[in-house]
Amino acid sequence: MQHDSHGLPISTSSAEAAAAFGRTVESYLKARVDLRDHLSAMLKADPEFGFAQCLKGYFVMLLDKQAAVPVAAEAAKAARRLSANATTREKMHIDALDAWTAGDLRRALAVWEEILLAHPTDVLAFRFAHYKYFWTGRVRDMLASVERIAPKWSRELPGYGPMQGCRCFAHEETGDYAVAEAAGREAIEIDPADLWAAHGVAHVMEMQGRSRDGIAWLSGLERHWEPGNQLRHHLWWHRALYHFEQREFDEVLALYDRQFRNLGSPLTQSQPDYIIDIQNAASMLFRLERQGVDVAGRWTEIADKAEQRIGDCLSAFTLPHWMMALAAAGRDDAARRMLDGMRAFGDGTTSTAPDVREIALPVSQAVLAHRHGDYVKALDLMRPILPDTQRLGGSHAQHDVLRQVFLDCAMRAGRDDDIRLVLGLAARFPAPVEQRVGYAEAARRLSH
Ligand SMILES: [Fe+2]
Numbered sequence: 001m002q003h004d005s006h007g008l009p010i011s012t013s014s015a016e017a018a019a020a021f022g023r024t025v026e027s028y029l030k031a032r033v034d035l036r037d038h039l040s041a042m043l044k045a046d047p048e049f050g051f052a053q054c055l056k057g058y059f060v061m062l063l064d065k066q067a068a069v070p071v072a073a074e075a076a077k078a079a080r081r082l083s084a085n086a087t088t089r090e091k092m093h094i095d096a097l098d099a100w101t102a103g104d105l106r107r108a109l110a111v112w113e114e115i116l117l118a119h120p121t122d123v124l125a126f127r128f129a130h131y132k133y134f135w136t137g138r139v140r141d142m143l144a145s146v147e148r149i150a151p152k153w154s155r156e157l158p159g160y161g162p163m164q165g166c167r168c169f170a171h172e173e174t175g176d177y178a179v180a181e182a183a184g185r186e187a188i189e190i191d192p193a194d195l196w197a198a199h200g201v202a203h204v205m206e207m208q209g210r211s212r213d214g215i216a217w218l219s220g221l222e223r224h225w226e227p228g229n230q231l232r233h234h235l236w237w238h239r240a241l242y243h244f245e246q247r248e249f250d251e252v253l254a255l256y257d258r259q260f261r262n263l264g265s266p267l268t269q270s271q272p273d274y275i276i277d278i279q280n281a282a283s284m285l286f287r288l289e290r291q292g293v294d295v296a297g298r299w300t301e302i303a304d305k306a307e308q309r310i311g312d313c314l315s316a317f318t319l320p321h322w323m324m325a326l327a328a329a330g331r332d333d334a335a336r337r338m339l340d341g342m343r344a345f346g347d348g349t350t351s352t353a354p355d356v357r358e359i360a361l362p363v364s365q366a367v368l369a370h371r372h373g374d375y376v377k378a379l380d381l382m383r384p385i386l387p388d389t390q391r392l393g394g395s396h397a398q399h400d401v402l403r404q405v406f407l408d409c410a411m412r413a414g415r416d417d418d419i420r421l422v423l424g425l426a427a428r429f430p431a432p433v434e435q436r437v438g439y440a441e442a443a444r445r446l447s448h
Contacts, residue, residue: 009247050082135393165197209431
């Protein structure tokens with residue numbers, strides 16, 4: 001029996017496997033691209049280490065890709081088969097992975113919380129819970145989860161910085177920007193290469209309309225991102241959002257091509273249809289087109305990937321983004337098949353099914369109707385659920401693009417009541433709507 005860096009027992013007798021376990025967890029917490037190497041080294045060092053198989057399954061599930069689920073389910077089976085000497089905590093992790101692969105995220109989250117009650121420094125249970133609360137729209141639970149464990153952590157513990165990075169993001173998404181920024185800055189003081197902490201503070205600045213601060217913040221940290229995974233792309237997307245708010249659209253497109261949707265980069269080529277990369281790209285193209293910017297043929301490759309993912313609804317928030325690409329590329333037949341896929345998934349029993357059926361489907365139908373110029377239909381589809389789109393997971397900054405879909409329809413349809421509705425929702429955040437690029441014209445229109 002070895003122990004992890006928090007003193008928790010892990011059921012391997014191999015010191016080499018235990019060391020690789022530590023490196024794997026650290027790489028995950030720091031959002032680094034070398035995670036796969038450390039995971040492979042751990043699996044190789046002790047092929048009988050069941051918990052290592054469980055980790056493999058977890059990381060495969062993080063892709064949010066239907067085609068990858070059988071690989072994760074196999075890893076869960078292997079973990080179970082090798083769990084004769086596993087600790088109770090490790091077996092609970094396998095339970096959580098089983099639930100996750102079966103589409104029962106509510107159960108997976110409950111198991112992670114149960115683990116944390118007994119082991120508040122189980123950084124894997126904590127970090128997976130944080131991530132999945134976020135991606136299921138449960139931001140209050142995301143906040144409660146981190147605040148339950150925070151008092152049990154000291155600055156000396158490995159992972160303390162990443163834990164503060166999570167506190168930062170949880171407070172930001174629940175509107176406490178001062179606490180959020182302080183926590184994020186503390187994490188960056190500990191490690192300037194902490195991408196999630198850099199990201200949390202970037203969100204604070206985005207929501208407060210501090211574009212220049214945001215550019216300075218991210219440009220001061222970007223030299224640390226080289227070892228980073230795709231979260232790096234998302235940070236560049238945030239930087240592009242600031243430039244967008246400054247109406248620096250050429251810079252936005254340059255960042256699109258060179259940084260967050262660089263199709264030639266090894267990182268993009270390793271996962272060309274990675275969901276957050278797709279969200280970044282599609283939402284930015286949509287924003288730019290609304291401002292009259294010609295985005296040339298950039299929708300095409302996203303539409304190609306969207307066709308390959310028809311029927312895959314694991315990432316509910318990505319669905320309207322796939323639809324933006326199919327609609328923009330004029331692929332109506334594929335768009336219809338994607339909607340059929342959502343209906344079929346929505347009839348299922350997974351914990352994501354109601355969100356796909358009740359939110360992602362009408363929003364995606366509205367995205368298609370918007371592209372067809374059927375603005376009233378799009379408004380009717382989105383109006384009942386507009387305040388609830390966060391059930392799909394994703395941040396306030398990301399959901400802004402869905403509000404802009406609705407606003408664009410309302411403007412084009414000349415519906416002042418709908419403009420008022422969506423401006424009211426956007427005004428819940430501190431950046432004044434009349435100063436925001438996507439909203440200024442609408443705000444002017446209502447003030448006359
Ligand atoms: Fe973000």
